[in-house]
Amino acid sequence: MNWKDWLASPGCHAVFERAAQMARKQAERYGIPQKLLPEPNGTPPRGLSEARASSIQAMVNTLWLYAMEKASDWEQHHAFAALCAQGEERLAMFVASRYIRHLLDRARTQEVSPAKALYRRLRQCLQNHNAVTYRLIGRYAVYACARGHPVDDMKVDETWVPAESYSQWPAPPSFPGSPYGLSREEAVSVACHFWREVVRRLGKPCWVPVRELTRYLLTHVPVAPSQREVLFCELSLEDEEDRNLEAQIPVRADQERALLRQNVPRLAQKLVAGWDERERAVFYAKYALGWNLTDIAKISTHRGPSGAQYLLQQLTRRVQDFCLLWSGLSSFDEDRELLQDFLEEVLNVCKSAWESRRGK
Secondary structure: OOHHHHHOOHHHHHHHHHHHHHHHHHHHHOOOOHHHOOOOOOOOOOOHHHHHHHHHHHHHHHHHHHHHHHHHHHHHHOOHHHHHOOOHHHHHHHHHHHHHHHHHHHHHHHOOOHHHHHHHHHHHHHOOOOOOEEEEEOOEEEEEOOOOOOHHHOOHHHOOOOOOOHHHOOOOOOOOOOHHHOOHHHHHHHHHHHHHHHHHHHOOOOOEEHHHHHHHHHHHOOOOOOOOOOOHHHHOOOOHHHHOOOOOOOOOHHHHHHHHHHOHHHHHHHHHOOOOHHHHHHHHHHHOOOOOHHHHHHHHOOOOHHHHHHHHHHHHHHHHHHHOOOOOOOHHHOOHHHHHHHHHHHHHHHHHHHHHHHOO
C-alpha cells in the first residue's frame, strides 16, 4: 500500500484524528497565528465541547487535504510502508509535524516577506524536476531548462544579470491569482518561459538565478506583505536562513541532512536560547552527569525530587518539540548519530550554567 491508497481507505481516519490533536498542541506551543489555522465551517458551535470537536474536525479535513497534495513527494522520500511498520502513532506524528513545519514556513515568510515565500516555493518546485537542471553556483541557486544544450559547459560568468527592469518584459503567459498557489508544474512552466526569454535576449543558454525568476514574477504579480502576529518561538530563535537565503540551499535530500549536520552547534544554541540558567543546569546534571532527582532538586531550588522531575519533563518535551521540526532529529526519521551529536552539543551549551549553579 502506498500513501494515496492509504488516504483513500477508511482506516486512515483514526490516524488523522490523532494527528489533528498533535497539530493543535504543536500550533499552540509554537504560537502559530490563529488566522493560519483551519476554521470550522457551518453552524457556529453551541458550547465549548462542540467547539473543540468542530476545531479538531476542521484540522482533520485540512490535514487530509495537505497529505493528498504531498502524497507523491512523500512516497519518494518517506515510503508509506516504512512509516506504517512503525505504527499509527508514528504516522500521525509524521503528518502533524510536516503540516506544522508548513505553517511555520508560512508564518515566517509569507506573512512577513512575500518575496521570500515565493522564492522558497519556486526553489522547492524546481528541485529534482526532470524538465529542469538545478544547481548551486557560488552563493546562488540557479536553474536551466536546457534540453539539448550542454549545461555542464555553462560558466559561472554566464549567470544571467538583467540589464533592464522586468516591467519591460512580457508577462508570463499564465499565472494563478496568488503566487503561493503555484503547483509544481505551474512553477516549472513559468520558470521555463522566463529561461527561454533570458536565452533569447542573451543569445545563448545560461544559468538563471531563482532570485531573478522571483523578481520577474513579483514585478508582474505584485504582492504586498500582510500584518501578522509574532511567533513565540521567534522571540528567541533568529532565523539565520532568512538573512542569507541563498547562501546554502540543499539540492538533494542527502544534502539537506549534510547541511543540518554542519549546523548542529547553531541548532543547539537555538534550542537552549530560551532556557534560563536553572533549566540549563538541571538538564546538564541529569543527562551529562546522571544525577538523581534528589541531588538535582538541590541545584534547581525545588523542595523535593517531584519538582525537579516536573522540570525535567518540561525540558524533555521542549527538546522533542524542537526535534520534530528537523529531518534526522525527529523520531519518525531519526538519524541516531546526528541526534547524538545534537544532544551532546546541547549539553556543551548547558555546561557553563551547571558550573555556575554548582558553585553557589
